[in-house]
Amino acid sequence: MGKELNKEQLLNVRKEYLNDNTQKVLRHALSKTTFNDVFMSKDNAHNTDFTFSIEVETLPATNQMRSGRCWIFSASNVLREIIAKKCNIKGQFEISQNFIAYYDKLEKFNYHAQGIIELIMGGAKHDDRKLAFLLDGVGDGGQWQMFVELIKKYGLCPKAAFIENAQSSETFGSTRLCNSALRKFAADAYHSYEKNHDEAELYALKDEFNKKIFNILTSSFGVPPEKFDFEYVDKDNNYHIEKDLTPLSFFNKYIGKEIDEFISLIHAPTKDKEYLKTYSLEYVGNVVGGKPIVHLNEEFDRLEELIIQTLKDGEIVWFGSDVGKFGDREKGIWDDNAYDYVSAFGADLQFDKADMLDFNQAAMNHAMCITGVDIKEGKPIRWKIENSWGEASGNKGFYLMSESFFRQFVFQVAIRRKYLNDAEFKALEQEPILLPPWDPFGTLAE
DSSP, X not given: OOSSOOHHHHHHHHHHHHTOHHHHHHHHHHTTSOHHHHHBOOTTGGGXXXXXXXXXXXXXXXXXXXXXXXXXXXXXXXXXXXXXXXXXXXXXXXXXHHHHHHHHHHHHHHHHHHHXXXXXXXXXXXXXXXXXXXXXXXXXXXXXXXXXXXXXXXXXXXXXXXXXXXXXXXXXXXXXXXXXXXXXXXXXXXXXXXXXXXXXXXXXXXXXHHHHHHHHHHHHHOOOOSOEEEEEEBTTOOEEEEEEEOHXXXXXXXXXXXXXXXXXXXXXXXXXXXXXXXXXXXXOOSSTTSOOOOEEEOOHHHHHHXXXXXXXXXXXXXXXXXXXXXXXXXXXXXXXXXXXOHHHXXXXXXXXXXXXXXXXXXXXXXXXXXXXXXXXXXXXXXXXXXXXXXXXXXXXXXXXXXXXXXXXXXXXXXXXXXXXXXXXXXXXXXXXXXXXXXXXXXXXXX
């Protein structure tokens, strides 16, 4: 039981391995076949039928391309269903994700730069952990409340008014350049304040860098429209056009105060987070001066109850989850019982959910929409998911989650306030408990 690997012990393990015919067969199979294909189990294939007892009819799946804008695509899909229902729209209709992402990046740079100024003025050194978090950079990710703050400030527009382009569909290049600028700002601000202790000088420097970021993003994503025409055909084949709308007038007409009906609920079974308590995250956001992210922690059975009630009422549900494990992208299935690593390696990867969060095994990395559920004997057994990876994967872009996967890897949903009970309304009145920036419930914003 020493600190170092013992070579004699390794030789004994090697002999044991070479005498194991199961490992020999696995070695041969893995030499020519992808890892998950070897371990895929069909024992639960009966539960992968795309048939659901409760299902919301939706518009076709969208495609975020080579970007991390899932939260924008999925939140936009919630709103487009509201707009499509109000207008009785026929066929394809999307909200411009590029429009929202453009302003998100502008606001995020200013948000990070503001945080850097505050930390520098507070005496933080260059290796301060919170400063390091901000210097990790501005990414494509985000949270539900970040989406809300953007559209309340800048509005919405149809995709036809501000279309995708090469840079919005593959954001790596512009993001890398913006983050280099952010770090240069931090270095210049640090040295400036160290020398002069002049707050005004820091804000002048921030204005200068904000202008540079504006130029990078506008040249990359395009010039957002100030006015546009909204054209569509309804299900009775009648053509409609509304002329000279602005993004804010479009938002106010079709969504407006309705956006404030949604709140963020999470399932965090860890010891540091009590149920029916609210939580916020330091330095996780985008709009300076906007409402902070606030999560209400709920038990999972209650989350499912609220989701199912929403689906029964004909509305889809935005949610955040970890989709990095047990997934078959071609067939569009997430099922933690679909891969058998135990028989081959004795590798039981069924963690307690709290341990997954505490020991970095799982955290939110993708946002999508729940559009259906199959219920047997009063219990959900599988869920229909609207993804934003295009129609070529899954079932025309829609995916399936088994109930066991759903319970393990779903962490957040946005639900209308009208479904909450008195205890939940009372919990929302509490002052949120502030969590550190690196808490697992901030990872969707990375």
